[in-house]
Amino acid sequence: MRAADVSRCETCGAEVAPRLLACPACGRLVHAATLTRLADEAAHHETNGRTREAVVAWRSALELLPPEAPQAAPIRARLDALTRTLDAAPATASSLPKWLAPLGVVGFALWKFKFVLAFLLTKGKLLLTGLSQSGTVLSMLAAMGVYWTIWGWKFALGFVVLIYIHEMGHVAALMRLGIRASAPMFIPGLGAVVRMDQYPASPREDARVGLAGPVWGLASTVGAYALSLATGQAIFAALTHAGAVINLFNLTPVWQLDGARGMHALAKPARLAIAALVTVAFVMTTEGTLLLVGLAAWFKALASEAPADTDGRALAEFAVLVVGLTALTQVPVPGLPVR
Ligand SMILES: [Zn+2]
Ligand SMILES: [Zn+2]
8 A cells, every 4th residue: 555545533533444435433524625626616506507517516525425425415406406496497509518519529420330230240240130030039139230231331330320419318328417427429330328437316317317218319319210110211211210229128127227226216106107108119119128127127126126206207108108209110111021
């Protein structure tokens, strides 16, 4: 251990290990001075109406406090109140990162696309073709394999753009709520993730960030459908189907998928309502992805802990996503054998 890592409590002189947030002997907060500064900063931003900046300061303060510290609870309450204000405010350009400017998006997408393309050209195509020929596993992957064999790199490019827009939905929500996060990283063959450096402070925030991906995904899929109607080109119909399926799949409420985060803000009756809605959507369309989403939704509704209150907006977003994306999976893709 380097000498700089060992510190002594300013109050009682006890040795305080690095990373500890409070003195183990007397409980003195290690970052007391920074915390005071952040609290002043937050208050200053609040009085000047800079809600998002205040939220950023409070989140940083929360990181420096042990979760059970008496100061943490009022900060969480303050954050909750402030982020509700952010929720209610209309989205503005200033709440988005600078590199989200149109040119930046295209450049970034192309840069990331290089790696995805390299992967698909080597292993990916083989894998996807294999899946589509065996005709089983997930209908989702099978469909992507068929589309890839028909349209090649053009389909791959469109698909990457759809995934990119989905991820930007998460990034925009994180920015809006003042949560620190990385730019989206593509994992070849699996999609993309946004790594959060801070965690959402409440189920409502978690749902807002989680569902923002599919919400932007729904919008981009509607865009693909509009292109398909405008141009009559089959590839846009294929991208509509692919976009709908991949965003629907992300609504599966398991692991850290977006659907699980959306469900965090739903009480049991709302979870049951979503599970029922997905079931109706499946019965009407027999879209295989809905079977997966539905089973997980029933499990989540019946077998896991739910909060007492439902966040209305999360419920509305979830329901609109299920209905909208299901409808878009039904867009026929010309030139394919009837499913
Ligand atoms: Zn001490
Ligand atoms: Zn997502």
